Amino acid sequence: MSSPSADTTATLQIRERKDLPGLNIDGLTIRFGGHTAVNHLTMSAPIGQVTGLIGPNGAGKSTTFNACSGSLTPAEGSITFDGVDLTKAPESKRAHLGIGRTFQRIELFDSLTVRENVQLGREARLAGTSPITQLLPRKGERAMVAEAAERAMEQCGILDVAGARAGRLSTGQRRLVELARALAGDFRLLLLDEPSSGLDHSESDAFTALLRQVVAENGIGILIVEHDMNVISGLCDYAYVLDFGQLIFEGLPREVLSSEIVRKAYLGTEDLGISDADETDPPADPGNLNGTGPHRDHA
Numbered sequence: 001m002s003s004p005s006a007d008t009t010a011t012l013q014i015r016e017r018k019d020l021p022g023l024n025i026d027g028l029t030i031r032f033g034g035h036t037a038v039n040h041l042t043m044s045a046p047i048g049q050v051t052g053l054i055g056p057n058g059a060g061k062s063t064t065f066n067a068c069s070g071s072l073t074p075a076e077g078s079i080t081f082d083g084v085d086l087t088k089a090p091e092s093k094r095a096h097l098g099i100g101r102t103f104q105r106i107e108l109f110d111s112l113t114v115r116e117n118v119q120l121g122r123e124a125r126l127a128g129t130s131p132i133t134q135l136l137p138r139k140g141e142r143a144m145v146a147e148a149a150e151r152a153m154e155q156c157g158i159l160d161v162a163g164a165r166a167g168r169l170s171t172g173q174r175r176l177v178e179l180a181r182a183l184a185g186d187f188r189l190l191l192l193d194e195p196s197s198g199l200d201h202s203e204s205d206a207f208t209a210l211l212r213q214v215v216a217e218n219g220i221g222i223l224i225v226e227h228d229m230n231v232i233s234g235l236c237d238y239a240y241v242l243d244f245g246q247l248i249f250e251g252l253p254r255e256v257l258s259s260e261i262v263r264k265a266y267l268g269t270e271d272l273g274i275s276d277a278d279e280t281d282p283p284a285d286p287g288n289l290n291g292t293g294p295h296r297d298h299a
């Protein structure tokens with residue numbers, strides 16, 4: 001990366017990442033009226049790896065996610081998935097090609113059971129092919145939906161609450177249901193927007209381990225927005241850092257954690273959790289970057 005502290009290892013990774021199958025963002029610019037929320041962002045999220053997207057409040061992370069999932073159209077730049085141009089493609093096409101997402105706020109149907117919520121993930125993927133299949137699923141498709149949901153619930157360890165109403169579950173369980181729903185969709189790349197938000201330390205650790213297992217077993221890629229640096233350092237193969245819509249750093253998690261540029265970006269928003277005593281090494285307990293930090297005003 002253009003960062004002065006990126007080493008040769010990282011530079012090699014950058015070149016290799018762009019050639020791998022998966023998501024490639026090139027020169028992405030998104031404006032809201034006169035405000036540039038994301039400015040000429042270039043990054044990759046390959047299949048088989050976990051890629052982190054971090055940055056202070058208002059940095060442009062969710063906006064980038066929204067452009068990837070198709071709810072925002074960029075002013076400039078391109079988004080491709082396995083070489084297919086998705087820059088202006090509808091959400092349904094992206095889902096059909098294998099891109100799924102979760103949201104910052106858990107979006108479950110509280111009055112439905114866990115099983116029904118998880119089945120919706122598979123149905124959403126089918127609807128990517130044709131909306132009519134969601135209304136009139138064929139017999140074989142119903143069986144496929146049911147099977148995918150059972151597999152996903154088993155992988156996330158929530159089969160024991162499959163019949164419970166989602167509204168009755170704890171935040172930790174609801175996060176697992178949300179993940180299971182995304183996995184049931186059998187997507188090749190998952191965009192996870194702060195999936196550990198609201199979890200306590202041990203729940204967050206267990207969730208991180210589960211995500212690593214999912215990537216290894218299912219062979220998928222994950223692009224994750226996350227404030228918890230324990231999750232970033234324990235999970236990500238590579239991370240990008242945004243600030244005021246600009247890519248200010250990219251590299252391995254340890255490089256991100258020890259970067260002076262990243263530290264400066266977070267100054268004034270929240271304690272980084274990076275020890276002043278040794279600025280070159282990642283912190284023993286990196287902590288939470290800015291999950292509760294104040295929203296900064298843009299120039």
Ligand SMILES: Nc1ncnc2c1ncn2[C@@H]1O[C@H](COP(=O)(O)OP(=O)(O)OP(=O)(O)O)[C@@H](O)[C@H]1O
Binds near residue numbers: 032059298
């Ligand atoms: N719909 C919108 N209309 C106008 N401005 C917006 C809109 N959505 C986001 N913005 C602005 O774009 C910038 C980037 O916002 P975004 O939500 O992408 O940041 P973020 O990094 O996801 O922040 P957070 O960590 O707080 O979720 C902010 O200045 C925000 O106020």
